[in-house]
Amino acid sequence: MSTITTPPQPRGELTLQTIAMPRDVNANGDIFGGWLVSQMDIACGIISSRRAKGRTATVAINSMTFLRPVPVGSIVSCYCKILEVGRSSIKIAGEVWINQETNNEPTKVTEGEFIFVAIDSEGKTRSVD
Ligand SMILES: CC(C)(COP(=O)(O)OP(=O)(O)OC[C@H]1O[C@@H](n2cnc3c(N)ncnc32)[C@H](O)[C@@H]1OP(=O)(O)O)[C@@H](O)C(=O)NCCC(=O)NCCS
Known part of the structure; x- marks a missing residue:
């Protein structure tokens, strides 16, 4: 009897898609980790601003794990x-x-946890709801 295994699925909402370009490579010829963090920060910022109905700022990145290298030309999807x-x-x-x-x-290549804070026009914290 054969068993059907479900492949792992992305967690969350597809928020940003882009292409990893040659200008974003590290010394190994793969995509630079800092560029990936930047894309994730942008994507999570879109979600936080939508939830907070206004400006938010990244206050912390609790964790970041680079699971696999990203080759140039990859379509990068942030969830x-x-x-x-x-x-x-x-x-x-x-x-x-x-x-x-x-x-x-x-294939999941990177995962991390971001904390955003809702801020007002003066950069002071405000209540989300
Ligand atoms: C975001 C900012 C306004 C927060 O100001 P603050 O005085 O630290 O605010 P508070 O101490 O009241 O914390 C605000 C919230 O963030 C949380 N927080 C603050 N630092 C945190 C940390 N290191 N990890 C997790 N949560 C944190 C607090 O628990 C609090 O949560 P709550 O209101 O839901 O209970 C301020 O730190 C700031 O301007 N930082 C720079 C932001 C920025 O430029 N980001 C981009 C850099 S890449």
Whole structure:
């Protein structure tokens, strides 16, 4: 009897898609980790601003794990999921997925946890709700 195994799925909402360009490579010829963090920060910022109905700022990145290298030319997909909402803070899980060159399988390459804070026009914290 054969068992059907479900491949791992991205967690959260597809929030940003872009292409990893040659200008973003590290010394190994793969994509620079800082560029990936930047894309995740932008994607999670979109989600936090939508939830907070206004400006938000990144106050912390709790964790960041680079699971696999990202080759140049990969289509990079950022997924975001709100984990917790506090008075002014919003905790968001961010994941980056690409399709592997060899078999086109969707593969998670990076994951991290971001904390955003809702701020007013003067940069002071404000309540989310
Ligand atoms: C965001 C900012 C306004 C927060 O000001 P602050 O005086 O630290 O605010 P508070 O101490 O009241 O904390 C606000 C919330 O953030 C949370 N928070 C603050 N630092 C945190 C940290 N390191 N980890 C997790 N949560 C944190 C607090 O728990 C609080 O949550 P709550 O309101 O839901 O209970 C201020 O730190 C700031 O301007 N930082 C720079 C932001 C920025 O430029 N980001 C981009 C850099 S890449």
